[in-house]
Amino acid sequence: MNRRTLLKWLSRGLAFCCAAFVAVPGVGFVVDSLRRKPASTATLKRIAMLKTLPVGKPIQVPVIDNRRDAWTLHPAETVGRVWLVRRTDDSVDAAEAKIDAFTSVCPHLGCAINMAPSGENFTCPCHQASFGFDGEPLKPREPGQENVTPRGMDSLESQLVQDENTGEWWVEVKYEKFEPGLTRKVART
Incomplete structure (x- = not known):
């Protein structure tokens, strides 16, 4: 493996980690709000x-x-x-x-x-x-x-x-x- 290939793979890995760092909480927020059932608030x-x-x-x-x-x-x-x-x-x-x-x-x-x-x-x-x-x-x-x-x-x-x-x-x-x-x-x- 030459140096260019190694840098290409490292930059892709870093980009993937950055995207996951931003996307996972965003997706979790949307899915949780839709999935959550309201507690019975009959008062x-x-x-x-x-x-x-x-x-x-x-x-x-x-x-x-x-x-x-x-x-x-x-x-x-x-x-x-x-x-x-x-x-x-x-x-x-x-x-x-x-x-x-x-x-x-x-x-x-x-x-x-x-x-x-x-x-x-x-x-x-x-x-x-x-x-x-x-x-x-x-x-x-x-x-x-x-x-x-x-x-x-x-x-x-x-x-x-x-x-x-x-x-x-x-x-x-x-x-x-x-x-x-x-x-x-x-x-x-």
């Missing part, structure tokens, strides 16, 4: 004042939270919607009031659940799945039809808390997303 969010909820009539409320994708933080965005149904009237102490909270995502295919035009139940416009105000699937009204939903509406953990400053009672909900199409409720990770 209780204050979403509605108790006194604004009518008894027995569902109200749809947006859930505002920070959303993060691979690199970007999107502050104060609507991350979902929740149906709230107040079960007890004002004669019951606010601390003992009963509130049902359901996600507005259909468990069949993930479409948005709306109030039926009649106002008597919930309905999914994608495949006409219908649910009672208790979240359970309803039997079809017409013969030959079927309610295609695999399970009832997904209930959410909720609680009532009193604001320390104003004394007002608020509904807090732990907003989660669930896998559609399954017969049992499985939280998305």
